[in-house]
Amino acid sequence: MKTLATACAALVLTATIATGALAQSGLVGKAVELPPITLSSGSPMAEAPLELKAGTYYEIIIQADGSAEMAISGAAFFRNLWIDEIVINDIEIRPLGVDSIEFDDEGEAEISFIPIKPGMFELRAPGTEPLKITVTD
Numbered sequence: 001m002k003t004l005a006t007a008c009a010a011l012v013l014t015a016t017i018a019t020g021a022l023a024q025s026g027l028v029g030k031a032v033e034l035p036p037i038t039l040s041s042g043s044p045m046a047e048a049p050l051e052l053k054a055g056t057y058y059e060i061i062i063q064a065d066g067s068a069e070m071a072i073s074g075a076a077f078f079r080n081l082w083i084d085e086i087v088i089n090d091i092e093i094r095p096l097g098v099d100s101i102e103f104d105d106e107g108e109a110e111i112s113f114i115p116i117k118p119g120m121f122e123l124r125a126p127g128t129e130p131l132k133i134t135v136t137d
Helices: 001-029
Strands: 037-038 049-051 058-064 070-074 081-088 092-093 100-103 107-115 119-123 129-134
Touching: 058 100, 100 107
Parallel strands: 037 058, 049 129
Antiparallel strands: 058 107, 070 100, 081 092, 081 107, 119 129
């Protein structure tokens, strides 16, 4: 009887671990690729506002053309995300949070993330209109 109880406990534990692993792997499957954000002195960051869905895995590239030292900031937006990673020059960063990303020169950063809750947010860069972002259920 003790052996049967141990076997049942092992089976339940294995099923629980496997279910958790499958659920987690489903969160970060294939990302929805968003149009890039471009940082260029005096130019808009994007052609249109972003419309995102909470719980969906996204990937966006932020490109700076080097025309000026520029930072993109949006603490309220960044704090509403689970950030899987930020990739800069093939270096993967897995942050707990982000407030802004600054480009001193030409370059690119790729961010993979999942919005957590619905709301209206903005990303800002000096000398350009804010990029409006809407996150829905």
